[in-house]
Amino acid sequence: MAITVDRENRIPAYIQIRNQLREQILRGDLPRGTRLPPERKMAQSLGVSRTTVVSAYDELAAEGLVEARVGRGTLVATPPPGLTEEGSGVRPLAWTAHVTNLAKRLQGEKPAGLYALAELCNRADLAQLCNGVPDSSLLPLDRIRQACETVLRESAVAAVSAGPKQGIPPLREVIASRLARGGIATDADRVVVINGAQQGFDLLVRLLTEPGDTVIVESPSYLGAIDTFQAEGLRVIGIPVDRDGMDVDQAEFMVARYRPRFIYTVPTFQNPTGTTMSLERREKLLGLARRYQVPIIEDDPFGDLYFDEPPPPRLKALDGSGHVLYLGTVSKVLASGLRVGWLVAPQPVVEAAAGLKALSDSQPVSLSQHLVLEFMRRGWLDEHVDTMRAIYASRFRAMDAALRRHLPREARWTPPGGGISMWLELPQQVGAQELLDAAAPRGVVFLPGHYLYPGGGPSNTCRLNFSVPDEHEIGRGVEAMGSALRQVMRRRAQAPAERAVPGPIA
Numbered sequence: 001m002a003i004t005v006d007r008e009n010r011i012p013a014y015i016q017i018r019n020q021l022r023e024q025i026l027r028g029d030l031p032r033g034t035r036l037p038p039e040r041k042m043a044q045s046l047g048v049s050r051t052t053v054v055s056a057y058d059e060l061a062a063e064g065l066v067e068a069r070v071g072r073g074t075l076v077a078t079p080p081p082g083l084t085e086e087g088s089g090v091r092p093l094a095w096t097a098h099v100t101n102l103a104k105r106l107q108g109e110k111p112a113g114l115y116a117l118a119e120l121c122n123r124a125d126l127a128q129l130c131n132g133v134p135d136s137s138l139l140p141l142d143r144i145r146q147a148c149e150t151v152l153r154e155s156a157v158a159a160v161s162a163g164p165k166q167g168i169p170p171l172r173e174v175i176a177s178r179l180a181r182g183g184i185a186t187d188a189d190r191v192v193v194i195n196g197a198q199q200g201f202d203l204l205v206r207l208l209t210e211p212g213d214t215v216i217v218e219s220p221s222y223l224g225a226i227d228t229f230q231a232e233g234l235r236v237i238g239i240p241v242d243r244d245g246m247d248v249d250q251a252e253f254m255v256a257r258y259r260p261r262f263i264y265t266v267p268t269f270q271n272p273t274g275t276t277m278s279l280e281r282r283e284k285l286l287g288l289a290r291r292y293q294v295p296i297i298e299d300d301p302f303g304d305l306y307f308d309e310p311p312p313p314r315l316k317a318l319d320g321s322g323h324v325l326y327l328g329t330v331s332k333v334l335a336s337g338l339r340v341g342w343l344v345a346p347q348p349v350v351e352a353a354a355g356l357k358a359l360s361d362s363q364p365v366s367l368s369q370h371l372v373l374e375f376m377r378r379g380w381l382d383e384h385v386d387t388m389r390a391i392y393a394s395r396f397r398a399m400d401a402a403l404r405r406h407l408p409r410e411a412r413w414t415p416p417g418g419g420i421s422m423w424l425e426l427p428q429q430v431g432a433q434e435l436l437d438a439a440a441p442r443g444v445v446f447l448p449g450h451y452l453y454p455g456g457g458p459s460n461t462c463r464l465n466f467s468v469p470d471e472h473e474i475g476r477g478v479e480a481m482g483s484a485l486r487q488v489m490r491r492r493a494q495a496p497a498e499r500a501v502p503g504p505i506a
Contacts (some may be wrong), residue, residue, distance in 0.1 A: 001037070003032065005046050013048050017056035025065050025076055034076040036066065074356030077123050097245075113433060120340045120436075120445040127444040127477025129464045132271065132420060133336045138391065140384055144335075150505070154397030155370055165358040166350070167193025171373040175328075182303075183343065183408035184326065192343040192353050193369055195361070196336075197299055200327040200343050201228040203353045204262070204297055209234055214260045217305040218246050220423075220452035220461070222271045222299065225264055230452075234261075236454040241437065242269060243414060245277025248284045255292050262295040262325075263288075269302040269419025272452050272463035273472040277418055279312040287316065287321040296324045304385045307393035322346045330372055332420065332467075333385050340372045392420060398471040399464065399478060406482030408489065413464075420467035423449070430488050431459040438482035444477035 003020050005013050024030045037045070039053040046053075057074050060066040064080040121130040151159050158168075166172065172188035179186055194200045196483070209215065211233030217225065219238025229236050237258060239251045245267055255263070263285070267277035275287070289296050298315045316326040329341035343353055356363075375381045396415070399422065403413055410427035426432060432448035439445070449461030466474060 003042075003046065013046075014052045014055035014059070017042075017046070017048075017053065018059040019447060021056065021060060022063070022065060025060075026079055030076050032076055032078050032244075035072065036076070038073055053369045054248060058248075059286050098169060114451060117436075117445070117447070118252050120440055123445070125185075125443065126440065127473045128406040128468045129444060129446040129466070129481075130475070131468050132332075132463075132465050133468065134332060134334065134388070134420075134487075135391075135468050135470075138388065139335055140380065142373070143378075143380050143384075144371070147371050147378070147380070149257055150374055151370045152366070159367045159370040161366065162363030163369060165361070166354040167191065167364075167368055168369050168373065171340075171376075172342075174373060174376045179316075179326075179328070179344065183313050185317075186344050190344055190347060190350055192345070192350055192357070193364075194327075194341045194343055194357070195339045195364075196331050196341045197301060197329045198228070199328045199357070200222055200341060201225055201297075203343070203356055204325060205229060205232050205234070206356060207349065207352050208295065209261045214258045215285065216251060216254055216258075216260045216263045217429055217454060218265055218270060219266070219454060220272055220449055220457060221454065222266060222293050225299070226454050227381065227450070229264075238454045238457075241273050241275055243275055245270065245275055245281050245287065248281045248288060251285070252288050255288060255294055259292070260294060262301065264297045265299075266314070267315055268300055269305065269416055271419070272421055272447070272449065273414060273423040274416025274419050275414060275423075276311050282312060282315055282318055286318055286321075286323065288374070290321055297327065298324050299326075299327045301329050302419040303328075303390055305335060305389055305420065307396065307416075309390065309417065316344060330381065333388060334372075334375070334381065338368045338372060340368050389418075392418075392467060395466040395469070395471060395474060396414050396422070398427050398474045399466045402475045402478035406479045408482070408485060411485070421465045424462050424464055426460040426462065426485065427489065428460055430485065432462040433459065435462070435481070435485055435488055438488050439481050442480035442484050444480040445483070446477075 001024070003017060005016055007013075008326070009016060021036070023031070036042070036057065039050050039057065042053045043050040053462050057066060057068075061068065061074075065077060067077045068074050117130070120126060121128065126275050138382060169188060171193060172191040175191050175193075176186050176188050194203070205228060209232065212235065214235040214237060215229055216228070216237050216239060218241045220241065221238065226236060237254055237260070239254065240247045246265055251263065254260070265277070265285070267282060269276055283443045285296065288294075300314060303311060303314060313324070326344040327341065330338055331341065343350070345353065347493075363450040400413075400415055403411070403424070408427065412425040416425050426435060432450065436446065436448055446460075447465075449463055450457050450459050452463065469477060
């Protein structure tokens with residue numbers, strides 16, 4: 001083992017040692033199991049400090065080239081795939097040794113099936129009952145174009161310049177005024193403009209929690225929120241949802257037992273079930289928050305998309321003590337690509353959130369904010385929401401009728417009063433993933449529900465979105481689902497029993 005240190009070389013000594021050992025390991029001169037000299041002995045032979053050798057060995061261990069064994073010293077390991085190569089002498093950086101624990105968690109928590117599902121959800125030849133986004137064909141492009149022209153004509157410099165970290169003041173004022181019409185008493189100083197609700201989750205998690213803390217969510221819940229909480233190392237406890245929303249009695253038991261850092265809820269047209277928390281439960285949940293001094297994060301992307309009757313008041317509208325942190329967005333009612341949302345919170349949270357946002361977004365792009373401001377000022381956002389209500393109501397009714405027509409009698413679903421999705425319970429013996437595997441070749445894709453439970457959940461549930469497909473595509477997709485479901489049930493050789501009339505959950 002020939003190792004030298006050139007003291008006239010500007011490269012640090014520990015890097016010189018690391019590089020030479022690395023090259024000998026990758027070349028095969030030091031095969032697997034070879035014991036490297038003890039740090040003290042190597043340091044003495046090279047005339048360097050023991051710390052220098054320890055640093056070199058640590059660098060090799062970080063790349064997976066050596067491993068320390070108690071009682072045996074430092075041994076050469078099998079080089080990870082991609083490090084050994086022939087010919088060029090230029091080796092790729094071992095990125096797996098450099099990524100942070102967060103990046104590892106982000107990769108490790110994702111089930112393999114989600115990556116395959118993402119590909120299906122981008123295929124134009126499939127009836128898309130999977131994507132929870134607005135229908136891009138319904139975008140008011142003429143008005144968007146007019147708003148852009150007005151912004152660039154009247155506020156061009158401001159629109160293409162970096163905006164304030166809390167959001168441009170006129171937009172915050174309009175947001176506060178719009179929220180006041182819905183019963184949320186606030187002002188521009190308590191509004192932070194964010195890049196969609198997802199950034200809001202990230203900011204609040206970083207402000208309110210540390211890895212290992214416990215949070216409470218609905219079960220099932222929004223996948224983006226679950227991913228964010230788990231990626232930050234939080235313990236996520238799910239509370240069941242029924243037709244009246246979160247089971248607040250069970251939530252109180254869990255709050256008393258685990259003392260969570262916050263409760264996350266989508267109380268209005270919940271994602272993914274479409275259910276709406278009753279007024280009684282909203283008041284009980286607020287009482288719970290006050291009693292145990294736990295914040296509530298209210299995520300409200302769908303509250304304006306009711307079909308017939310308006311939903312109960314937002315939690316934030318009922319909150320007289322400042323326990324509710326409210327997230328809103330235009331992503332689900334106008335265009336997901338605009339990435340304009342808002343956080344409404346007490347002043348200390350606003351100041352902290354704006355400051356934290358500035359660390360990664362020191363010069364916020366304000367063009368989208370100016371565009372949304374123009375849309376709101378002209379009343380176009382309210383008009384567009386009215387249009388989307390009518391369209392989504394029609395699409396929901398088409399889906400409800402298609403489910404009644406094409407699904408076996410054992411299937412059950414919950415009709416929502418608004419929003420963009422509904423929750424389907426398949427016959428007990430049928431898994432949603434198995435059904436998806438049979439349905440995709442027939443031309444339809446949907447979201448299996450087990451991905452939406454923290455820690456896993458029933459395999460026979462799925463979320464069906466009706467925001468993207470029109471009535472014809474909905475009918476075609478549900479018919480394909482029904483055909484695939486009957487095939488799966490036949491394959492399982494289930495003898496048909498007396499069945500009830502198909503229909504929604506009572």
